Amino acid sequence: MITDLFEYSFFQRALVGGVLVALVAPLVGVPIVLRRLSMIGDTLAHVTIAGAALGLLINMYPLGVGLVFALLAALAIEKLRSAYRGYAELSIAILMSGGVALASILFTYGRGFNMNVSSYLFGSILSLDAVDLGLMAAVAVLVFAAVMVFRKELFLIAFDEEAAAVSGLPTAWINMLLTVLTALVVSIAIKAMGGLLVSALLTVPVACSLALGKGFRTTVWSSVLFAEIAVVGGLCLAWVWDLAPSGTIVLLLIVMLVVLLAVRRLKR
Amino acid sequence: MQAVRTDVGCHEPVVSIHDLHFSYDRKTVLKDVNFTVLQRDFVGLIGPNGAGKTTLLRMIVGLLKPDRGEIRLFGQPIGQFKDWNKIGYVPQRSAINTLFPATVKEVVMSGLYGRGAMFSRFGRAEHTQCEEAMEALGIEHLHNRLIGKLSGGQQQRALLARALIRNPELLILDEPTVGIDAETQEAFFHMIRHMHRHHNITFLMVSHDLPQWTNWLGDVPVYRNGGLEFYVRHSHDADVCSENNWTHTLRQLRAQERAGAFDRQMDALSPETPTDSETSSNSNEPTNSKEPANLEGTANTEEPMDLQEGVANSPKEPANPPDESEEPDTQNPRKRPESPVYN
Numbered sequence: 140m141i142t143d144l145f146e147y148s149f150f151q152r153a154l155v156g157g158v159l160v161a162l163v164a165p166l167v168g169v170p171i172v173l174r175r176l177s178m179i180g181d182t183l184a185h186v187t188i189a190g191a192a193l194g195l196l197i198n199m200y201p202l203g204v205g206l207v208f209a210l211l212a213a214l215a216i217e218k219l220r221s222a223y224r225g226y227a228e229l230s231i232a233i234l235m236s237g238g239v240a241l242a243s244i245l246f247t248y249g250r251g252f253n254m255n256v257s258s259y260l261f262g263s264i265l266s267l268d269a270v271d272l273g274l275m276a277a278v279a280v281l282v283f284a285a286v287m288v289f290r291k292e293l294f295l296i297a298f299d300e301e302a303a304a305v306s307g308l309p310t311a312w313i314n315m316l317l318t319v320l321t322a323l324v325v326s327i328a329i330k331a332m333g334g335l336l337v338s339a340l341l342t343v344p345v346a347c348s349l350a351l352g353k354g355f356r357t358t359v360w361s362s363v364l365f366a367e368i369a370v371v372g373g374l375c376l377a378w379v380w381d382l383a384p385s386g387t388i389v390l391l392l393i394v395m396l397v398v399l400l401a402v403r404r405l406k407r
Numbered sequence: 408m409q410a411v412r413t414d415v416g417c418h419e420p421v422v423s424i425h426d427l428h429f430s431y432d433r434k435t436v437l438k439d440v441n442f443t444v445l446q447r448d449f450v451g452l453i454g455p456n457g458a459g460k461t462t463l464l465r466m467i468v469g470l471l472k473p474d475r476g477e478i479r480l481f482g483q484p485i486g487q488f489k490d491w492n493k494i495g496y497v498p499q500r501s502a503i504n505t506l507f508p509a510t511v512k513e514v515v516m517s518g519l520y521g522r523g524a525m526f527s528r529f530g531r532a533e534h535t536q537c538e539e540a541m542e543a544l545g546i547e548h549l550h551n552r553l554i555g556k557l558s559g560g561q562q563q564r565a566l567l568a569r570a571l572i573r574n575p576e577l578l579i580l581d582e583p584t585v586g587i588d589a590e591t592q593e594a595f596f597h598m599i600r601h602m603h604r605h606h607n608i609t610f611l612m613v614s615h616d617l618p619q620w621t622n623w624l625g626d627v628p629v630y631r632n633g634g635l636e637f638y639v640r641h642s643h644d645a646d647v648c649s650e651n652n653w654t655h656t657l658r659q660l661r662a663q664e665r666a667g668a669f670d671r672q673m674d675a676l677s678p679e680t681p682t683d684s685e686t687s688s689n690s691n692e693p694t695n696s697k698e699p700a701n702l703e704g705t706a707n708t709e710e711p712m713d714l715q716e717g718v719a720n721s722p723k724e725p726a727n728p729p730d731e732s733e734e735p736d737t738q739n740p741r742k743r744p745e746s747p748v749y750n
Contacts, residue, residue: 291520306521307491354510
């Protein structure tokens with residue numbers, strides 16, 4: 140029964156999209172979580188929802204408009220962060236409220252256009268089309284390449300930003316890069332995972348790998364592995380039990396986290 | 408392998424500070440600070456909390472901009488200074504996130520990251536360099552442990568290895584002994600003093616704990632500004648710019664320590680039985696837990712000055728145990744040459 144599933148083209152597309160997102164989300168998630176900016180994914184997601192709503196309203200490709208909005212939000216976060224030095228999370232909170240406010244206005248305004256609100260809030264991974272996959276693949280390749288090229292620098296700003304600055308690294312530039320990469324990941328993941336759940340894919344796999352208590356390299360790759368297991372497993376389980384896919388994926392991740400924490404406790 | 412520097416002259420100014428002003432929220436923190444750190448000096452910047460030590464240090468490493476005045480690093484105005492590889496920086500341990508998932512090796516390796524290494528891929532050479540750095544500081548057996556799981560002293564060594572791996576010409580230490588037990592502090596001082604004497608490196612250290620350092624830096628500051636006191640120990644007359652390979656410098660030290668431990672074990676063996684307390688006090692120091700017998704060869708290759716130290720030490724500093732060989736006081740920490748640079 141499960142094997143038949145893989146022959147449906149919509150499921151194949153869902154699988155490819157999910158695997159792409161699960162590859163890049165933890166890659167940016169690790170430095171984000173370690174810099175204690177876990178909520179940045181949520182903020183960017185809410186702004187992306189507003190962008191997607193605008194796209195639907197003006198009849199433009201919603202994921203594309205969402206991506207532009209996410210990038211603008213990334214720039215705004217960095218700008219606000221320097222305005223509220225020492226309160227980095229305040230800039231995140233301000234933008235999150237702004238994003239939700241804008242999205243609610245746009246969605247209400249477009250009620251007559253029969254906008255499918257819930258697919259952007261909770262995701263519709265089974266309805267990904269070829270254009271979506273094309274954009275997701277292009278962005279995923281870009282993000283993966285950028286993280287690989289700058290992995291040393293991303294490690295250092297996450298571990299010790301002062302040492303990074305004393306080493307002559309352009310820390311403001313690297314911070315901006317990380318925020319922009321996160322915005323890219325969130326905007327391609329929004330249709331698959333939904334705006335309310337996308338940040339779970341940035342943070343929960345990282346929480347799982349932190350429970351392993353290993354070094355940075357192992358933490359990064361194990362979080363990718365956890366995300367991939369959750370996406371593939373979650374899609375299959377959702378099919379078998381007829382559940383919402385993105386919700387199943389996130390709950391599976393949380394189950395994995397609970398098990399890992401329990402194992403760690405037993406080991407002590 | 409460490410690159411041997413041949414382009415360095417002695418007594419060049421490494422850090423020059425002219426008429427430095429800094430205020431924070433309209434409160435003046437630093438006013439008219441003038442000071443020059445010469446090559447191979449050990450400068451202790453001592454003062455109570457709130458005197459502006461860390462502020463000054465942060466300006467010297469470019470993390471803060473002064474309101475007025477000028478800082479030059481290796482003769483260049485700090486705004487134009489690009490050669491950050493020449494500077495090793497050991498932050499306060501409290502600045503490090505101890506929950507961070509990084510192994511000791513990853514932390515030490517990150518000392519090689521920087522502007523110059525931004526697009527380069529690290530290969531075997533860098534890994535060897537990292538292993539040598541960990542070995543020189545006696546933390547090679549901890550390479551796979553998480554940085555947060557180490558003791559304070561071990562963390563300090565890892566951060567020092569990270570700063571030294573790039574073979575810096577200036578080593579900046581911010582409160583290096585805070586939160587470390589007395590025995591480990593003494594081992595740390597010993598290592599720093601050894602490096603200062605034998606290695607071609609300039610030190611700038613910030614500490615609020617004056618008594619710890621006056622014994623060695625002398626008890627009269629060379630320069631005073633507000634609550635800040637600058638103590639200087641020169642080593643111009645010692646082995647002039649001889650040693651450029653810091654891993655070698657620290658290997659000498661470890662060999663010395665092991666030889667000291669070996670001597671003590673022999674002493675302990677000659678009466679009836681070795682006492683437990685003797686061995687357990689050594690086991691804190693990772694280097695001492697190795698077999699001492701095969702280290703004689705290493706110790707013999709040392710320059711004779713190491714032996715002189717041991718001899719000169721015993722009558723001078725009877726309070727110290729034999730392996731804590733204090734530097735002989737021939738370099739006059741108190742009687743400094745009058746140098747026009749210090750005003």
